[in-house]
Amino acid sequence: GENVEQHPSTLSVQEGDSAVIKCTYSDSASNYFPWYKQELGKGPQLIIDIRSNVGEKKDQRIAVTLNKTAKHFSLHITETQPEDSAVYFCAATGSSGGYQKVTFGIGTKLQVIP
Amino acid sequence: GAVVSQHPSRVICKSGTSVKIECRSLDFQATTMFWYRQFPKQSLMLMATSNEGSKATYEQGVEKDKFLINHASLTLSTLTVTSAHPEDSSFYICSARDPDGFSYEQYFGPGTRLTVT
Numbered sequence: 001g002e003n004v005e006q007h008p009s010t011l012s013v014q015e016g017d018s019a020v021i022k023c024t025y026s027d028s029a030s031n032y033f034p035w036y037k038q039e040l041g042k043g044p045q046l047i048i049d050i051r052s053n054v055g056e057k058k059d060q061r062i063a064v065t066l067n068k069t070a071k072h073f074s075l076h077i078t079e080t081q082p083e084d085s086a087v088y089f090c091a092a093t094g095s096s097g098g099y100q101k102v103t104f105g106i107g108t109k110l111q112v113i114p
Numbered sequence: 115g116a117v118v119s120q121h122p123s124r125v126i127c128k129s130g131t132s133v134k135i136e137c138r139s140l141d142f143q144a145t146t147m148f149w150y151r152q153f154p155k156q157s158l159m160l161m162a163t164s165n166e167g168s169k170a171t172y173e174q175g176v177e178k179d180k181f182l183i184n185h186a187s188l189t190l191s192t193l194t195v196t197s198a199h200p201e202d203s204s205f206y207i208c209s210a211r212d213p214d215g216f217s218y219e220q221y222f223g224p225g226t227r228l229t230v231t
Contacts (some may be wrong), residue, residue, distance in 0.1 A: 036222070043120075043207050043222040044158070089157065102220060104149070104157045 002027040004092050006105025014113050021108045023090035025030040025065050030094035033066060033073050034102075038087045047088075048075070080112045116212045117143050120223035127198055127230055135193045137208030137228045143188035144210035149181075152205040164191045175197065199231040 003026040014020050025033075031052035036044035050057045050064045050073065057064050061080075066073040077084055090105040115142040127133050137147055145166050150158040162172045162183050170183035180202075182194040191210075195202055205227055209220040 032219075034219070041225070041227070043209075043225045046219070046221065049219070057173075101160065101163075106157045107155075 001098060002030055002092050002094060002101070002103040004103045004105045006090050006108060008108060009106065010109045010110075010111070012111045013114060015080060015082060017080055019075075019077045019080050019084070019110055019112075021075045021088055021090065021110075022072060023074070023092075023105050024070075025092040025103075026069065026071065027092065027094055028068075030103075032093040033064070034091050034093070035062075035064060035075050036089045036091065038089060038107075040086075044089060046057050077110075080110075082114050085110055085112045098108040116140075116210070116221040118144075118208065118210050118221050118223040120208055120226050122226060123224060124227045125229070127228070129199055129230055130197055132194055132196045133198055133228060135195075135206055135208075135224055135228075137191045137193070137210070139189045139210040139212075139221075142210075142212050144191075144212070146190060146211045147185060147191040148209045148211075149183060149193050150207045151189075152225075154205075158207060161193075165172060192200065195228065196230070200230045203228055203230045 006023045034049035038044045038048045048062050050066050061078045063076045087107045087109050089107050091102045093102045119138045121136045147164040149161045152158050159174045162170045164170045164183045164185040166185045172178045185191040189200040207225040
């Protein structure tokens with residue numbers, strides 16, 4: 001099955017700095033890579049995603065890059081703000097036995113220091 | 115984006131009792147819903163895939179007789195934890211796939227905190 005590794009597990013940045021979270025995946029058949037933000041006591045919220053036919057995608061202060069050859073993808077948050085503080089999960093999605101399964105990374109706790 | 119709700123948000127029950135958690139897609143019909151379990155400071159673990167009108171598919175290691183899933187309509191899936199024990203205490207999260215979106219997009223509910231005493 002798919003295995004997703006995510007690092008770092010914790011990340012502290014000063015407000016206004018950039019934050020980068022990296023993930024690798026093992027299954028070359030995976031073709032959809034979402035990123036989720038989870039605040040304490042809440043469910044994950046999709047913040048950006050990328051499909052395997054695209055190398056980069058940007059949405060305001062958030063960008064994601066994908067290197068299919070190396071099987072890794074990254075989340076970049078620029079001009080970080082205190083409200084960006086949360087746990088971020090990367091995920092890889094592919095078909096398994098006819099079902100689309102999402103495999104999550106372990107999560108990165110991001111703290112933005114005002 | 116698509117909205118998924120869960121009820122209750124928190125529940126405390128005594129050991130040996132059963133608890134039902136509801137997951138609803140509010141503004142779309144979801145043929146497929148997913149149930150996850152999350153322990154503190156850990157990632158989400160897929161428990162089962164729920165398909166409307168058919169039996170759920172459980173992940174390896176998940177007891178289907180203990181975690182009963184019913185997906186009776188296109189907007190509602192339920193997870194019943196039967197004969198709950200303290201080790202079942204966890205954060206349970208459902209998600210639904212929007213069939214009008216890209217086939218892999220999932221939208222998550224707010225989660226249900228289950229505490230078994």
